[in-house]
Amino acid sequence: MTDNSNWYIEHFERTGSAIGYRITGKLDEVQSPFQKIEIFQTTDWGNLMTIDGAIMLTSKDNFFYHEMISHPVLFTHAAPKRVVIIGGGDCGTLREVLKHKGVESVTQCDIDEQVTVMARKHFPELCDSNNDPRAELMFDDGVAYMANCPAGSVDVVIVDSTDPVGPGEGLFNKAFYESCFKALKDDGILVQQSESPLMQLELINEMRTEMGKAGFGSFKTLPFPQPCYPTGWWSVTLARKGDSSFDFRQADSAAKTFDTLYYTAALHTGVLVTPPFVKAALKG
Amino acid sequence: MTDNSNWYIEHFERTGSAIGYRITGKLDEVQSPFQKIEIFQTTDWGNLMTIDGAIMLTSKDNFFYHEMISHPVLFTHAAPKRVVIIGGGDCGTLREVLKHKGVESVTQCDIDEQVTVMARKHFPELCDSNNDPRAELMFDDGVAYMANCPAGSVDVVIVDSTDPVGPGEGLFNKAFYESCFKALKDDGILVQQSESPLMQLELINEMRTEMGKAGFGSFKTLPFPQPCYPTGWWSVTLARKGDSSFDFRQADSAAKTFDTLYYTAALHTGVLVTPPFVKAALKG
Numbered sequence: 001m002t003d004n005s006n007w008y009i010e011h012f013e014r015t016g017s018a019i020g021y022r023i024t025g026k027l028d029e030v031q032s033p034f035q036k037i038e039i040f041q042t043t044d045w046g047n048l049m050t051i052d053g054a055i056m057l058t059s060k061d062n063f064f065y066h067e068m069i070s071h072p073v074l075f076t077h078a079a080p081k082r083v084v085i086i087g088g089g090d091c092g093t094l095r096e097v098l099k100h101k102g103v104e105s106v107t108q109c110d111i112d113e114q115v116t117v118m119a120r121k122h123f124p125e126l127c128d129s130n131n132d133p134r135a136e137l138m139f140d141d142g143v144a145y146m147a148n149c150p151a152g153s154v155d156v157v158i159v160d161s162t163d164p165v166g167p168g169e170g171l172f173n174k175a176f177y178e179s180c181f182k183a184l185k186d187d188g189i190l191v192q193q194s195e196s197p198l199m200q201l202e203l204i205n206e207m208r209t210e211m212g213k214a215g216f217g218s219f220k221t222l223p224f225p226q227p228c229y230p231t232g233w234w235s236v237t238l239a240r241k242g243d244s245s246f247d248f249r250q251a252d253s254a255a256k257t258f259d260t261l262y263y264t265a266a267l268h269t270g271v272l273v274t275p276p277f278v279k280a281a282l283k284g
Numbered sequence: 285m286t287d288n289s290n291w292y293i294e295h296f297e298r299t300g301s302a303i304g305y306r307i308t309g310k311l312d313e314v315q316s317p318f319q320k321i322e323i324f325q326t327t328d329w330g331n332l333m334t335i336d337g338a339i340m341l342t343s344k345d346n347f348f349y350h351e352m353i354s355h356p357v358l359f360t361h362a363a364p365k366r367v368v369i370i371g372g373g374d375c376g377t378l379r380e381v382l383k384h385k386g387v388e389s390v391t392q393c394d395i396d397e398q399v400t401v402m403a404r405k406h407f408p409e410l411c412d413s414n415n416d417p418r419a420e421l422m423f424d425d426g427v428a429y430m431a432n433c434p435a436g437s438v439d440v441v442i443v444d445s446t447d448p449v450g451p452g453e454g455l456f457n458k459a460f461y462e463s464c465f466k467a468l469k470d471d472g473i474l475v476q477q478s479e480s481p482l483m484q485l486e487l488i489n490e491m492r493t494e495m496g497k498a499g500f501g502s503f504k505t506l507p508f509p510q511p512c513y514p515t516g517w518w519s520v521t522l523a524r525k526g527d528s529s530f531d532f533r534q535a536d537s538a539a540k541t542f543d544t545l546y547y548t549a550a551l552h553t554g555v556l557v558t559p560p561f562v563k564a565a566l567k568g
Contacts, residue, residue, distance in 0.1 A: 007295060007302055009293060009302055011291060011304075015328060016305060016306040016326060016328030017303070017304065017305050017306070017328070017329065017511070018291055018293055018302070018303065018304035018305070018306075019301070019302065019303055019304075019516075020293070020295075020301065020302035020303075020304075021301050021302070022295070022300040022301070042300060043300040044299060044300030044301070044483065045300060045301065060482070061482065061515075063561075198344070198345065223509070225482075225507070225509055225516060225517040226516075227301070227515045227516045227517060231345075231511045232303075232509060232510075232511045232515065232516015232517060233509040233511060233516060259560070260560055261560055261561040262559045262560070264559065264560065265557075266553065266556070266557030267554050267555075267557060267559070269550065269553065270550050270552075270553055270555065271551075271554065272550070273548050273549075273550030273551060275546045275548065275551070276543070276545055276546070276548065277347075277545040
């Protein structure tokens, strides 16, 4: 919703809060078979992508999310080689994952090719690594893709989805998590964006419960700033098989040879200690 | 500004972004000699205080700010006994500071008594410690208070002010910082709220420059989530005399006997490593 000609404001019913940007106009729009994608030009945040009216990313602040859904999980796994990204059509997560030289192949499976078409046009920096020979871009149903994935074939599954409504809904339940569990090797890790740790702790608990029903035994929720999402504070939740640790390869992280804007080994160490009020509210 | 009857939306001109809350009505308002203070009831965030239309705090999320402007600086100082808070009329910072048993006296000097009157009525939990015998509440000009402070008498000065416009303007320049420098002991520390580390790095650099002109030699900016402030990501900046360290009393912090909702020793360690993009932009 645009409340007047100069500001794009999204009202988040579930959190009772709103976030918006000053815009100079609409650059592009497309109605895909799945959703309406719009691109706006902002005065201070670069380009803004919305899907069905929901703010997805801005040029200015997407690095928080893309770094935090990628680097913590990849430095937690001992030696990630085979990675699957479900969703992630803007290709920003793919770019971060491919910074890890040990990763041998990444399949990105987003249901909507138009998200990637729009990203190539309006967020070209996120698509820098789309032609990496290790990358495969598929446009298909992520639920079906995971269900058909060979058992024990994947090191890390990254669920980089929209909210648990609309096309993203099937990515937040036991059936989907069972597919992920089966596709992952014994030391494999699932990571999924898990909404606001300030206002949506109930949802995070529901995710953990469903993941647990699917067989996952250990969980860790990592918070980080994400200005364009409700409350400006967001999270990813990692899940491992059995009673596993979330200690990470600290020396490798500290010695990483690629640049990041937000992620550091020290930050990673810090977020492993869950803020007291979040810890008190989380199950499992 | 209220864009319709159910949402209170603040448009931040300087960052080109907006944040707002769903409200059920206005609970109170007062025009003080300095500013207009209003209290709204929200659907999900408790009460909301605005000053001259700018969102100051909500019941739900003020703990981030109050904890992060208090505990890092107090655990950085070797043995803080004498603390001065400039601004801070909502008394939330005072409450956090008084959790430190070693603190012997705290003077809170806010120019506007009506902020505290409104806090007592609508955020009573923040005023829990106002009657602590170690606390002194003054309603006076903070610039004058610091200028008249005996030299070398203070361990920690906390500048918990509004933005550098209006009544808060005089708290962001060399003259004020010179008063703080003089009032602080040699191992004293100044800490001040320093706006968004995503969008207002120029302001943080200006603050550091002015602090440097006043004699301060070492600076550390600590970021933290603050959903109700522009970009949802905020910061405090610490300044010390000479070439001083920002290492903190980690063992004391880890063994603290009081509760916090967000602050932990691990978090403190993590935020001491400045995010790479912030570090690249900061001077000094």
